[in-house]
Amino acid sequence: MATLEKIVSDAKVFSFDIDGTLLDSYTYMRDVIQILLLYIGVPANMLEMLTDEVYMKWYELEKQAVMDYGKFHVFLEDIARKHSINVKYDVEKFKELMIEARIRGSQPYKCAFKLLAELKKAGRKVVSVSGGDGVPGMKYKRIAESGLAQLFDKIIVVNEDVPSRVDGLIKVAEELGVPKEEIVHVDDRAKIALEVYNAGFKAIVVKTNFFDPYYSLPEEIPVVDSLCTILDIIAKTPPKQ
Numbered sequence: 001m002a003t004l005e006k007i008v009s010d011a012k013v014f015s016f017d018i019d020g021t022l023l024d025s026y027t028y029m030r031d032v033i034q035i036l037l038l039y040i041g042v043p044a045n046m047l048e049m050l051t052d053e054v055y056m057k058w059y060e061l062e063k064q065a066v067m068d069y070g071k072f073h074v075f076l077e078d079i080a081r082k083h084s085i086n087v088k089y090d091v092e093k094f095k096e097l098m099i100e101a102r103i104r105g106s107q108p109y110k111c112a113f114k115l116l117a118e119l120k121k122a123g124r125k126v127v128s129v130s131g132g133d134g135v136p137g138m139k140y141k142r143i144a145e146s147g148l149a150q151l152f153d154k155i156i157v158v159n160e161d162v163p164s165r166v167d168g169l170i171k172v173a174e175e176l177g178v179p180k181e182e183i184v185h186v187d188d189r190a191k192i193a194l195e196v197y198n199a200g201f202k203a204i205v206v207k208t209n210f211f212d213p214y215y216s217l218p219e220e221i222p223v224v225d226s227l228c229t230i231l232d233i234i235a236k237t238p239p240k241q
Helices: 002-010 029-040 044-063 069-082 091-104 112-121 138-146 165-176 190-198 227-236
Strands: 013-016 125-130 154-157 183-187 202-206
Touching (some): 002 227, 029 044, 029 069, 091 138, 112 227, 138 154, 165 183, 165 190, 183 190, 190 202
Parallel strands (some): 125 154
């Protein structure tokens, strides 16, 4: 805990991942998949079976951070055709429906809004550096619709603005004139936390959707049960001047 308290106390900039860190975008993903399967033409009597199959395959791809939502229609179509289901749909309307369904199915985690607000109140810079959704503008729209956008000083989306999270954080450091060691990135994926730590930034891992308890992390990267743990420390830390 001492390491966590020092990181939180010393950081001038807090960077947050979105999906699985600030927003629970995955709990209702099964419902999103069902809506999209119905749209492309999967009959009701096969819906549950295909939803189960799609969900399991989606989960594995998302867990590896390789799910390309820009090709999600192809992903669903391939599985449907494997079961001899003829599909018919408009790709652009599919993407619009997917964005709307994911927005409706994404809920902020406990303490998310309050943590960002308290960080701003405490004089810290708050940014978002998160993975893209595969559809240009989709992540920006989802952040805006969630209400989180107004709390960020800057939003960077990987594969739209920069090639990687490390590149995004370097951009933040350069634009804000803050050294790497005073920037902390908060993420639910241990692999990403380790990548940014190895690049010279601080990192904190939150135990949410895709946290892997078996992933080996150095003790310099603290793991917290929820965002509320960070909020509790901020509440006890004097504001930055």
